[in-house]
Amino acid sequence: MDLAVALERIKQAILKREVIVIVGLCEVFYEGRASSILGPGERIAIIKSDYSVLIHRPSGYEPSNWQPPDSKIDLKIKDNTLVLEARRVNPSEILTVIFHEVYQILSWKLLDEADFSMYATEEDMKKAILFNPSIIEEGFQPFEQERKLKPSGFVDILGVDSSGRLTVVEIKRRKATVEDINQLVQYANSVEREFGVRPRAIIVAPGVQRSAVRAMHINSIEFRCLTPKKSAEILRKKAGLDRYAGLE
Amino acid sequence: MDLAVALERIKQAILKREVIVIVGLCEVFYEGRASSILGPGERIAIIKSDYSVLIHRPSGYEPSNWQPPDSKIDLKIKDNTLVLEARRVNPSEILTVIFHEVYQILSWKLLDEADFSMYATEEDMKKAILFNPSIIEEGFQPFEQERKLKPSGFVDILGVDSSGRLTVVEIKRRKATVEDINQLVQYANSVEREFGVRPRAIIVAPGVQRSAVRAMHINSIEFRCLTPKKSAEILRKKAGLDRYAGLE
DNA sequence: CCGTAAATTTCGCCA
DNA sequence: TGGCGAAGTTTACGG
Numbered sequence: 001m002d003l004a005v006a007l008e009r010i011k012q013a014i015l016k017r018e019v020i021v022i023v024g025l026c027e028v029f030y031e032g033r034a035s036s037i038l039g040p041g042e043r044i045a046i047i048k049s050d051y052s053v054l055i056h057r058p059s060g061y062e063p064s065n066w067q068p069p070d071s072k073i074d075l076k077i078k079d080n081t082l083v084l085e086a087r088r089v090n091p092s093e094i095l096t097v098i099f100h101e102v103y104q105i106l107s108w109k110l111l112d113e114a115d116f117s118m119y120a121t122e123e124d125m126k127k128a129i130l131f132n133p134s135i136i137e138e139g140f141q142p143f144e145q146e147r148k149l150k151p152s153g154f155v156d157i158l159g160v161d162s163s164g165r166l167t168v169v170e171i172k173r174r175k176a177t178v179e180d181i182n183q184l185v186q187y188a189n190s191v192e193r194e195f196g197v198r199p200r201a202i203i204v205a206p207g208v209q210r211s212a213v214r215a216m217h218i219n220s221i222e223f224r225c226l227t228p229k230k231s232a233e234i235l236r237k238k239a240g241l242d243r244y245a246g247l248e
Numbered sequence: 249m250d251l252a253v254a255l256e257r258i259k260q261a262i263l264k265r266e267v268i269v270i271v272g273l274c275e276v277f278y279e280g281r282a283s284s285i286l287g288p289g290e291r292i293a294i295i296k297s298d299y300s301v302l303i304h305r306p307s308g309y310e311p312s313n314w315q316p317p318d319s320k321i322d323l324k325i326k327d328n329t330l331v332l333e334a335r336r337v338n339p340s341e342i343l344t345v346i347f348h349e350v351y352q353i354l355s356w357k358l359l360d361e362a363d364f365s366m367y368a369t370e371e372d373m374k375k376a377i378l379f380n381p382s383i384i385e386e387g388f389q390p391f392e393q394e395r396k397l398k399p400s401g402f403v404d405i406l407g408v409d410s411s412g413r414l415t416v417v418e419i420k421r422r423k424a425t426v427e428d429i430n431q432l433v434q435y436a437n438s439v440e441r442e443f444g445v446r447p448r449a450i451i452v453a454p455g456v457q458r459s460a461v462r463a464m465h466i467n468s469i470e471f472r473c474l475t476p477k478k479s480a481e482i483l484r485k486k487a488g489l490d491r492y493a494g495l496e
Numbered sequence: 497c498c499g500t501a502a503a504t505t506t507c508g509c510c511a
Numbered sequence: 512t513g514g515c516g517a518a519g520t521t522t523a524c525g526g
Contacts, residue, residue, distance in 0.1 A: 012519080027520095034369060035366070035480065035517090036365060036366045041361065048304070048307050049306045052307075057358075058297045060296070069309065081409040104356075111289065112290050112291060115287060117284060119282060119284065126453045138340075151426065151459075152499070154501075183427075211514075281503095283504090308521095309521065315504095366519085368519085369518085370518085458499085
């Protein structure tokens with residue numbers, strides 16, 4: 001495909017706020033927070049309506065190179081190549097794609113206003129515990145969420161157990177790591193400094209990594225098993241009850 | 249575009265190990281480690297040669313949904329829609345894309361064997377320090393890298409200073425956070441338990457977040473400023489010297 | 497704009 | 512295969 005024609009085609013599509021797919025033989029250079037060089041190869045470049053740029057190789061989930069939304073896009077012909085530059089400031093970064101050949105250019109005005117809903121997140125686990133605190137243990141009463149701690153950090157849930165003892169709850173949607181345990185210990189320390197009493201500290205997660213079990217026991221951290229999926233089920237049941245209540 | 253034709257076109261392209269781009273109006277469902285629902289909208293689906301699948305909305309750097317390489321891809325016509333399923337085991341996950349309309353299907357056999365080279369990584373920072381330890385301080389002598397610690401974690405560089413004192417070095421390519429400081433404190437504790445002496449602990453990074461400065465001073469962590477870019481320059485100079493030595 | 501933490505994080509290394 | 516940590520992580524949510 002003639003590069004001058006390609007350039008004009010891309011410029012028009014950008015003006016029309018279309019999503020553009022460019023297929024061709026290119027080299028890619030990136031300079032910014034890091035630097036990278038990718039030698040010649042056949043790839044797909046995507047310029048989205050929000051001026052984000054993606055370079056995808058024929059394999060792999062991740063783009064080899066990219067520029068996030070609102071990058072400044074420049075196009076030019078140089079030395080019989082089509083040069084695509086996408087710049088960003090703060091951090092100052094530049095992505096340069098040099099097309100030696102362009103096989104095809106496609107563009108579409110795409111309309112996509114749909115909501116994206118995600119379930120079984122850590123947030124859902126927290127909601128499930130707040131809806132049914134006995135997941136932690138019988139008599140547990142949450143009284144605060146996302147409490148900011150003195151030096152830094154946030155407690156997921158702060159509450160009291162059936163005997164009135166202050167309890168710190170940390171939630172993870174994946175197996176708890178030694179880092180997670182250390183973090184919870186820090187949080188418990190902060191809470192102790194602030195409240196003047198040593199709180200119970202409970203990690204809620206689908207499991208605990210083997211290497212974290214030691215740290216858990218040493219620091220008297222307790223564990224409750226809860227998966228994101230189970231939490232989502234609890235919330236679905238709650239939603240059903242709410243709807244039923246609404247129909248009465 | 250006729251959906252039966254679209255289906256046949258995609259199947260053929262998969263057999264030929266081509267990279268496929270499908271543009272159309274679709275809904276997307278994901279069920280696995282989490283769940284998500286994305287209502288109808290116009291998007292680009294990409295099936296790569298390695299059987300990874302990406303769903304890209306008209307904006308944003310990240311795909312709204314995806315399946316990593318080696319997913320099992322199934323296609324069928326159902327209720328006047330084209331259904332694309334990409335399954336994965338371990339973790340068990342399924343991505344379902346329901347196309348109500350397919351505007352265009354494109355596919356190419358792409359050849360891309362080029363090496364991807366990244367510079368100014370944390371690894372480069374470590375190499376720069378090992379090449380020129382005076383970056384840490386005059387007389388610093390590294391004697392081990394990536395030393396495994398007892399409960400968990402790795403020390404980037406272990407060495408001795410000019411007075412022979414054991415020194416732990418942690419490297420970060422970005423401003424050090426309070427989490428990074430805590431991690432280094434844990435590492436220093438581990439090293440102290442193992443060697444029986446309290447080591448110096450130095451964080452090497454382009455800077456320290458304001459909130460982390462307190463934690464740094466409290467824990468007697470020292471700071472040396474080094475950027476990934478500066479490290480890459482040092483390594484380039486070294487490469488130049490090596491080449492020069494080779495020519496002599 | 498900084499700080500903090502989640503993410504279907506992915507990816508690569510190494511035991 | 513699982514653990515471990517980096518990443519140009521990105522993104523979202525506060526203050």
